[in-house]
Amino acid sequence: MSTPQPGGQGLVDCHVHLFPERLARAVRQALERYGLGPFAYPLDNARVLEDLVAAGVSTVWSLPYAHAPGVASSLNATMADLATELTSQQLEVVGGMTAHPEDRDPAATIDQGVAWGLRVVKLHCSVGKYSIADPGFTGMWEAIAQHRLPVVIHLGHATSGRTQAAEVTELGRVAARHPTISLIVAHAGHPSEPATAALMQAFPNVFADTTPVDDRPADLAPARFGQLADRILFGTDTPNTSRTVETSMEDVQRQLGDAAVLKMAETAARLLATVSVEPDARPALPGREDPA
Numbered sequence: 001m002s003t004p005q006p007g008g009q010g011l012v013d014c015h016v017h018l019f020p021e022r023l024a025r026a027v028r029q030a031l032e033r034y035g036l037g038p039f040a041y042p043l044d045n046a047r048v049l050e051d052l053v054a055a056g057v058s059t060v061w062s063l064p065y066a067h068a069p070g071v072a073s074s075l076n077a078t079m080a081d082l083a084t085e086l087t088s089q090q091l092e093v094v095g096g097m098t099a100h101p102e103d104r105d106p107a108a109t110i111d112q113g114v115a116w117g118l119r120v121v122k123l124h125c126s127v128g129k130y131s132i133a134d135p136g137f138t139g140m141w142e143a144i145a146q147h148r149l150p151v152v153i154h155l156g157h158a159t160s161g162r163t164q165a166a167e168v169t170e171l172g173r174v175a176a177r178h179p180t181i182s183l184i185v186a187h188a189g190h191p192s193e194p195a196t197a198a199l200m201q202a203f204p205n206v207f208a209d210t211t212p213v214d215d216r217p218a219d220l221a222p223a224r225f226g227q228l229a230d231r232i233l234f235g236t237d238t239p240n241t242s243r244t245v246e247t248s249m250e251d252v253q254r255q256l257g258d259a260a261v262l263k264m265a266e267t268a269a270r271l272l273a274t275v276s277v278e279p280d281a282r283p284a285l286p287g288r289e290d291p292a
């Protein structure tokens with residue numbers, strides 16, 4: 001199979017959720033229970049990828065999240081298989097991995113994910129019911145820094161997908177302790193975009209993605225985000241969003257200008273270019289699982 005270069009010719013959507021059928025159905029049913037939807041896309045990965053290509057997207061980051069301890073590793077294995085299966089000449093699916101602070105060894109889970117070809121980390125505080133500053137993540141942050149993996153983080157704990165300003169601010173503790181890790185605030189912290197912009201001003205390793213929250217686009221007011229444009233990534237939440245990819249692009253272009261989405265593709269490529277897949281570059285921690 002030929003694999004296009006990350007960010008190659010077209011746009012990059014850094015926030016999509018492509019899952020195997022059963023998991024995709026379970027996730028969507030949960031979202032509908034929370035009152036979200038109707039959704040712009042069916043649960044049909046081939047059809048969704050076709051639509052993304054038609055919108056000019058050539059790379060997607062496909063992001064999983066663990067709802068409980070102990071499931072991240074097998075979920076990551078599934079994501080690795082699916083990324084390989086769905087990558088085509090037209091579109092590269094960059095597989096994401098996840099971890100949970102109550103996993104036996106979140107650092108080993110990350111090492112294992114990298115060995116499987118996964119290159120992005122997703123952490124979802126509401127789904128996993130944890131704080132981003134959870135001490136259970138201490139070793140994991142070291143592993144992430146070692147591999148130079150970008151991390152997309154949904155900081156909010158509300159089932160509506162919304163994030164409070166205090167939840168955004170909490171990421172500052174991680175950003176200060178791990179200045180080399182690129183930390184991407186999902187949904188630009190909607191509706192707490194001002195807190196996200198302030199965090200980005202304070203920490204050069206904090207980024208934001210433009211992913212809408214259900215049918216509400218992120219507020220990317222140029223007065224706040226114009227100066228931070230090289231740290232913004234394009235995202236859509238496809239297929240679990242009420243807005244089409246095109247509509248999300250228009251939302252970004254209207255707020256930050258016509259070239260903004262293309263510039264975001266360059267930023268995404270820059271983040272992936274530094275990922276290190278060196279095995280065992282980090283000293284082993286006691287009791288680490290053997291990456292299988």
Ligand SMILES: [Zn+2]
Pocket residue numbers: 015017237
């Ligand atoms: Zn999402």
